[in-house]
Amino acid sequence: MKKFSPAITALMDALRVLPGVGQKTAQRMAFQLLDRQRDGAQRLGEALQNALAVVGRCERCRTLSEHPICYICADSERAQEQSLCIVESPSDVLAVEQTGQFQGQYFVLMGRLSPLDGIGPADIGLDVLEARFREGSIQEVILATNPTLEGDTTAHFIADLAKRYGIRASRIAHGVPVGGELEYVDHTTLGHAFSGRKNVF
């Protein structure tokens, strides 16, 4: 059955590249864009083309940036902190920044070690990271990869690497989320919360 004009069908297919967008959602999005949101659609098209043209990776920390060196890496005050926070993605940088607890610089893996998917150390920029360790200005790496199997493996791998350069490595704490209730926390997390307990006095 012939459904829609080729241009509409092409737009629907293209929208499915977005995470979490299936056929029905793509259809709804396409109609909304072409019917009621033509200005917004125009802006979206331009923003996409522009971002694709100008956004690349920061040469120092690998995050998405439209300058060769991102604004955090370019900040000389932050460089003096001599601590490096390792995260998996640019959104994680934002999440850590929002805590206001960390003043140092970041290194963004843009992924995690996953041998089954063929993602090895070079794919997540560990060669770049090692070059950074070799520079000698870093005193501590804070491993803030996700607490998943692959995130943990990646953290271990980087901790080993740091050790070879005499750099202290720490892992962010895992436990019961603030405001969470014990009975709703999974047992692995609760196990982490017990093994990572701290003295109160």
Place this chain on the structure above:
Amino acid sequence: MKKFSPAITALMDALRVLPGVGQKTAQRMAFQLLDRQRDGAQRLGEALQNALAVVGRCERCRTLSEHPICYICADSERAQEQSLCIVESPSDVLAVEQTGQFQGQYFVLMGRLSPLDGIGPADIGLDVLEARFREGSIQEVILATNPTLEGDTTAHFIADLAKRYGIRASRIAHGVPVGGELEYVDHTTLGHAFSGRKNVF
């Protein structure tokens, strides 16, 4: 706090034009497009620009189409059916087409009457529809607007209009969905199912 480069921020803002996409989702989409899906992002940008350039409205039925007359209105066999199905959106056309029960033509309102939002008869093309009634070739209008307050009002309004031209108007049946269970059906629907009951023998 400075978050991301202006091009990434602009893309995130632009993505929020999509239905159901909030700030977090827009962020995730932007990173995925710029990091792992650059080809898909390129295709999406081009598909958007192309669709915006070529897709307009069918002059006869108002649906989205890249030709002045859409492929259903251009089909002379369907024109001979002399029945016109009135729906709210192009997705509804697709839904009715998938039943395989209707061989006539469509008229797509691209909305519904909603005085509170300032949407009157001319905004949903009822002037175009009246011109179509005046042509004299239509014998029946099937009112397939959504069974909402506004959809019902719109259906009534069009039925009155059809009456003035001596055209038979019918409304699609509302009742318990096939495969649905009575206890999970809301009482308005169940009420419709009772008042619309049919003799078995």
